[in-house]
Amino acid sequence: xxxxxxxxxxxxxxxxxxxxxxxxxxxxxxxxxxxxxxxxxxxxxxxxxxxxxxxxxxxxxxxxxxxxxxxxxxxxxxxxxxxxxxxxxxxxxxxxxxxxxxxxxxxxxxxxxxxxxxxxxxxxxxxxxxxxxxxxxxxxxxxxxxxxxxxxxxxxxxxxxxxxxxxxxxxxxxxxxxxxxxxxxxxxxxxxxxxxxxxxxxxxxxxxxxxxxxxxxxxxxxxxxxxxxxxxxxxxxxxxxxxxxxxxxxxxxxxxxxxxxxxxxxxxxxxxxxxxxxxxxxxxxxxxxxxxxxxxxxxxxxxxxxxxxxxxxxxxxxxxxxxxxxxxxxxxxxxxxxxxxxxxxxxxxxxxxxxxxxxxxxxxxxxxxxxxxxxxxxxxxxxxxxxxxxxxxxxxxxxxxxxxxxxxxxxxxxxxxxxxxxxxxx
Amino acid sequence: xxxxxxxxxxxxxxxxxxxxxxxxxxxxxxxxxxxxxxxxxxxxxxxxxxxxxxxxxxxxxxxxxxxxxxxxxxxxxxxxxxxxxxxxxxxxxxxxxxxxxxxxxxxxxxxxxxxxxxxxxxxxxxxxxxxxxxxxxxxxxxxxxxxxxxxxxxxxxxxxxxxxxxxxxxxxxxxxxxxxxxxxxxxxxxxxxxxxxxxxxxxxxxxxxxxxxxxxxxxxxxxxxxxxxxxxxxxxxxxxxxxxxxxxxxxxxxxxxxxxxxxxxx
Ligand code: SF4
Ligand code: SF4
Numbered sequence: 305x306x307x308x309x310x311x312x313x314x315x316x317x318x319x320x321x322x323x324x325x326x327x328x329x330x331x332x333x334x335x336x337x338x339x340x341x342x343x344x345x346x347x348x349x350x351x352x353x354x355x356x357x358x359x360x361x362x363x364x365x366x367x368x369x370x371x372x373x374x375x376x377x378x379x380x381x382x383x384x385x386x387x388x389x390x391x392x393x394x395x396x397x398x399x400x401x402x403x404x405x406x407x408x409x410x411x412x413x414x415x416x417x418x419x420x421x422x423x424x425x426x427x428x429x430x431x432x433x434x435x436x437x438x439x440x441x442x443x444x445x446x447x448x449x450x451x452x453x454x455x456x457x458x459x460x461x462x463x464x465x466x467x468x469x470x471x472x473x474x475x476x477x478x479x480x481x482x483x484x485x486x487x488x489x490x491x492x493x494x495x496x497x498x499x500x501x502x503x504x505x506x507x508x509x510x511x512x513x514x515x516x517x518x519x520x521x522x523x524x525x526x527x528x529x530x531x532x533x534x535x536x537x538x539x540x541x542x543x544x545x546x547x548x549x550x551x552x553x554x555x556x557x558x559x560x561x562x563x564x565x566x567x568x569x570x571x572x573x574x575x576x577x578x579x580x581x582x583x584x585x586x587x588x589x590x591x592x593x594x595x596x597x598x599x600x601x602x603x604x605x606x607x608x609x610x611x612x613x614x615x616x617x618x619x620x621x622x623x624x625x626x627x628x629x630x631x632x633x634x635x636x637x638x639x640x641x642x643x644x645x646x647x648x649x650x651x652x653x654x655x656x657x658x659x660x661x662x663x664x665x666x667x668x669x670x671x672x673x674x675x676x677x678x679x680x681x682x683x684x685x686x687x688x689x690x691x692x693x694x695x696x697x698x699x700x701x702x703x704x705x706x707x708x709x710x711x712x713x714x715x716x717x718x719x720x721x722x723x724x725x726x727x728x729x730x
Numbered sequence: 731x732x733x734x735x736x737x738x739x740x741x742x743x744x745x746x747x748x749x750x751x752x753x754x755x756x757x758x759x760x761x762x763x764x765x766x767x768x769x770x771x772x773x774x775x776x777x778x779x780x781x782x783x784x785x786x787x788x789x790x791x792x793x794x795x796x797x798x799x800x801x802x803x804x805x806x807x808x809x810x811x812x813x814x815x816x817x818x819x820x821x822x823x824x825x826x827x828x829x830x831x832x833x834x835x836x837x838x839x840x841x842x843x844x845x846x847x848x849x850x851x852x853x854x855x856x857x858x859x860x861x862x863x864x865x866x867x868x869x870x871x872x873x874x875x876x877x878x879x880x881x882x883x884x885x886x887x888x889x890x891x892x893x894x895x896x897x898x899x900x901x902x903x904x905x906x907x908x909x910x911x912x913x914x915x916x917x918x919x920x921x922x923x924x925x926x927x928x929x930x931x932x933x934x935x936x937x938x939x940x941x942x943x944x945x946x947x948x949x950x951x952x953x954x955x956x957x958x959x960x961x962x963x964x965x966x967x968x969x970x971x972x973x974x975x976x977x978x979x980x981x982x983x984x985x986x987x988x989x990x991x992x993x994x995x996x
Contacts, residue, residue, distance in 0.1 A: 365919075547892025548841035552806045556846065559810045563818075586804065615922040615945075620938030663935040666802045666927035667887040672918055688804030698803065701932040706800055706808050713794030713812070714760040715931055723758070724790035726769040727739040727776075 312394035312513075319517035326524035330602055333640040337595030342540040352677070353539040362675040366609070369434075376427040377531070379420035380463065383470065386417050390513050399479055411482045418471060418486035425467040432460045442608035445617075447627040452527065452606055459528050466515045473508035476501045533603035534676045540596055541677035546668045549685060554583045586689025588652045590636045593686055600678040601633035610670035610680055616663040623663035625670035625680035631655035632683060652687050658697060661687050737780045741790040742823045752787040754779075754858075755825045757839065759832035760795050761962035767969065768831075768962035774991035775831050775855050781996050782867040784858075786829075792819050796838040803928040810846065813838075817848035827851045829858045831987075833888035833961045834926075840893070854889055856899035856960045856986050863902060863990075873907020874993025881908045881989070882954035884945070884968060885920035886961035899960050899986045906993055908956070913948040921945045923959075923967035930963050946971025950981065957983045 342349075355361045360377070364370035392401045403410045435443050435456060443456070474480075474487035476494055478501055494504060523529045530537075587593050610625040611617045617624050635651045649655075664684045671679050691697040698706075705715045713720040745752055756779065761768040779786045797812030820828075828850050830836040840852035862868035881903060889895045896917045903910060915921045924934065924941030934940060946968055949957045957972070959965050968983045 545837075545841050545893050547837040547888050549801060551810065551842060551845050555806045555810050559807070559814055562811075563814050585806070613919070613921075615924060615941045616935070616937070618921075618939075619941050619944055621935045623935075659935055662932075663937075664927050665887070665922045665924060665929050665941070667922035668891040669887075669919075669922065672891050685802075685804065689806055690804075692804040693806065698805075699932045702803050702805075702928065705803070705928065705931040706805055709795045709797065709800055709808055709812060714764060715795060715799050716760070716764055718764045720794065721791050723763045723793055724739070724741065724788065726758075726763060726772055727788075 306397055309395060309397045315514070315517065316391065316394065319521055323520050323524070326521070329640070330524060330529075333636050334595050334598045334602065336591045336636070336640065337593055337598040338591070340594040340596055342596060345543055348543055349539050349541075352541055352543070353535055356541070356675075356677055357534040357538040360675070362677075365673070365675075372427045372430055375420075375423045376431070376463070379424035379427070380531075383417050383420055383424070383467075384516075386414075386470075387513075387516060390509070394513060400477075403480060403482070411484065414474065414482060415485045418474065418484050421467045421470050422486050425464060425471075428460045428463045428467070432457070432464070435460070442612040445608065445611060445624060445626075447624055447630055448606070448608070452630065455526050455528075456606070458522075459526065462515060462519055462522070466512060466519070469508040469512040469515065473505055473512060476505040476508065478502070478505070527604065527606045530603050530605040530676065533599065537599055537603035537676050537678060540599070542596075542671075542679055542682075546671055549666075550682075552585065552689070554585065584690070585693035586691070587683070587686035588690045588694070589650045590632060590639050592690070593632070593683060597632065597679070597683050597686075598636055600680075600683075601629050601636060603676060604629035604633065604678055605676075606630060607675065609673040609675060610678075613669040613673040615665055615667060615669065621660075621663040622657065623660045625684075628656060628660070628680045628683050629678065652690060656687060658691060661691065662699070664688075737776055739776055740787045742787045742792065742825075743790070745787045746823065750785075751824075753785045754827045754829050755820075755823075756786045756788050757796075757828050757830040757832075757835050758788055758793060759830060759835045759962070761966075762831040763793070765962060765966070767965060771962060771965070771985040771987055772831055774985065774987040774996075775829075777991045777996040778859060778862065778868060778987060778994070779829075781994060782862045784862070784867070789819065789823075794819075796835045798834040798838045799928040799931055801838070801842070802926065803931075813843055813846045813848065817843060817846060820848060820850065825850055827853075829853050829855055831855050831962070833886040833892070834963070837888040837892050854893075854895060854898070854960065856889070856902050857895065859902040859987065859990050860898040863905060868990070868994060870905050870990070870993040871995045872993075873905065874989070876906050876908035876956075876989075876993070879908040879956060880911050880952065880954040881906065881956045881958050882911050882913055882949050882952045883916070883958045883960075883986075884913070884923065884949060884964055885917055886959060886964045887920070887922050887926050889960055890920055891918060899958070902986055902990060903958065906989060911952045911954055913952055915948055921948060923961075923964040923971075925963035925967050930966075940971075940974070942967035942971040943974050946975060950975055950977060955981060956989070957981060958986050958989060959983065960986050 360374055363373050389400065389402050393399060434440050471487045471490060474484050475490035478498060494501060584592055590598060606626060608626045614623065614625055632651065635655050661684055666681060668681060671681055708715055708717055712718060758772055762772040794816055795812055796816065797809035800808035828839060830839065830852065833854060836852060836854045839850065883899055885896065900910065921944065922941060923945050957968050959968060965983055965985060972978055972981050972983060
């Protein structure tokens with residue numbers, strides 16, 4: 305075992321540990337959310353996950369981006385099989401450990417990997433052009449400034465560099481009998497003397513593995529974490545009709561009491577249970593949302609398909625469902641890091657404003673458009689509930705509407721007794 | 731529409747008193763009861779029910795708002811109070827099956843009432859019409875005199891995306907001799923009219939355009955003569971949109987029920 309193997313082992317273990325540490329932090333942040341039961345219907349859940357996350361069935365609603373994304377994703381995942389060999393080589397000091405074992409099949413494998421790498425490379429270049437030169441509008445909305453903007457580009461550049469390194473490494477490798485499909489075409493661009501080639505091959509090898517380990521650790525800080533969270537996010541997606549909003553159980557209990565003919569209206573209020581959690585109606589802070597809402601915020605890839613389909617966003621209102629997801633994640637990171645210490649801020653008002661929440665038509669265009677079934681609408685609804693039920697914060701017209709519904713059973717000021725007048729009037 | 735008076739619209743209370751049980755309860759909804767434009771849709775639905783020989787009843791003054799707009803605004807108390815009251819009335823009459831004239835009532839009764847104790851089979855009026863035509867209980871006279879006309883259907887969010895009902899309204903209109911054209915955004919991708927989420931009951935937030943204008947633009951792009959809907963609120967929004975474009979002379983906004991009632995010569 306040489307010094308380079310030892311360095312490799314240290315780096316490898318370090319990268320895995322750091323990654324695990326960050327994942328653990330994310331998991332504990334997600335667990336700050338309220339309970340919601342998504343343990344039912346496992347069959348349909350697996351099916352949804354395989355179709356939507358693995359099969360990317362919703363991506364192709366936009367065919368160009370959808371197909372390119374499938375190429376990049378499939379390529380990226382499959383090429384990572386090659387990582388197995390790289391890691392074994394790195395630890396043991398072997399070189400292409402699978403080549404003698406697989407014989408002719410080895411070339412076939414590498415050829416497939418190389419074709420995929422080329423696909424990923426081309427895909428990422430096109431993505432980069434679409435984003436920065438063609439300037440697809442959804443990538444340049446208000447919430448896509450600073451970090452979110454560079455994040456997307458950093459990922460594309462890393463992928464392009466990784467694929468280039470992989471192909472160059474194969475082209476420069478003189479210690480293989482293989483002559484691979486794509487990289488053989490690169491040979492002409494490389495020097496011919498053995499020493500330079502060896503140097504290039506080693507550099508690319510190190511660059512590739514360090515790049516992959518770096519990328520792994522970049523994920524938890526990035527929207528790119530969706531490549532992992534897309535699976536649980538779709539598995540736990542809402543399987544009920546989109547129009548079915550949750551009924552708040554705390555409210556049901558109170559309303560039932562009011563309807564209970566046996567309840568004594570003059571009885572003293574029951575002693576509040578000192579151990580009972582104070583129920584807050586709706587959501588003001590990230591921990592008033594469900595763990596699924598919080599998982600969604602970490603899964604969001606900031607693609608903006610939700611916002612580009614949102615009627616409010618399209619007509620210039622402040623609301624952007626993508627921003628709702630991004631704000632939830634940003635606040636969750638901050639809230640989690642505070643470890644229970646009040647920083648005087650909250651998701652509602654400091655991140656998401658009343659005006660944004662008020663603009664939603666609850667049309668479900670965002671949940672339909674989201675390629676991984678995320679649900680910005682349920683976050684919006686929880687915050688609307690908080691506004692009205694905890695802060696009595698509603699536009700005047702809505703107060704009037706509520707009074708009318710309460711008093712005359714209709715959102716307008718008509719007498720309930722007149723409900724059948726249409727049947728007899730001209 | 732004067733012939734509506736010849737149709738007796740029975741209430742549940744009257745039915746019960748006469749010892750009769752209707753096949754289906756027609757849930758009219760607030761817009762259908764009070765909004766002048768929507769009342770015409772209500773009457774069209776009544777004519778269809780009557781003509782197809784469906785034994786139906788309404789709740790009349792015992793009906794109350796389902797609570798949908800309260801719930802979407804965030805006022806869960808207001809909603810659940812309404813739900814509980816309505817469930818008491820519905821269960822008092824042992825209602826089994828409901829047809830609604832509004833996708834919002836449809837969604838709320840169908841999806842949100844069961845957990846609160848109200849379990850009914852709920853359909854939207856376009857689904858009922860589709861069934862009546864299929865089972866030949868309702869026959870259209872020819873194609874309804876829509877020759878050379880184009881109809882485009884605007885999917886109400888609470889019928890379409892919310893409940894995956896896309897085919898019923900379209901298949902109900904299939905027998906009309908008009909050409910059905912789709913807007914560039916339709917079905918799952920249909921754009922909201924702007925009324926949902928209790929927006930109908932307040933001013934829109936600041937923006938650079940009205941949603942109903944954006945949506946009516948889609949409809950006008952199809953060159954349709956008729957914008958068909960299945961929701962009284964969509965109807966209002968699209969009608970205002972047509973006015974915005976000053977196209978009242980060329981483009982009419984009609985409910986599927988009205989188109990079918992007129993084609994059946996009711
Ligand atoms: S549900 Fe609300 S946030 Fe989502 S697309 Fe519709 S208006 Fe926009
Ligand atoms: S919520 Fe879904 S559609 Fe919206 S930006 Fe995130 S991943 Fe894209």
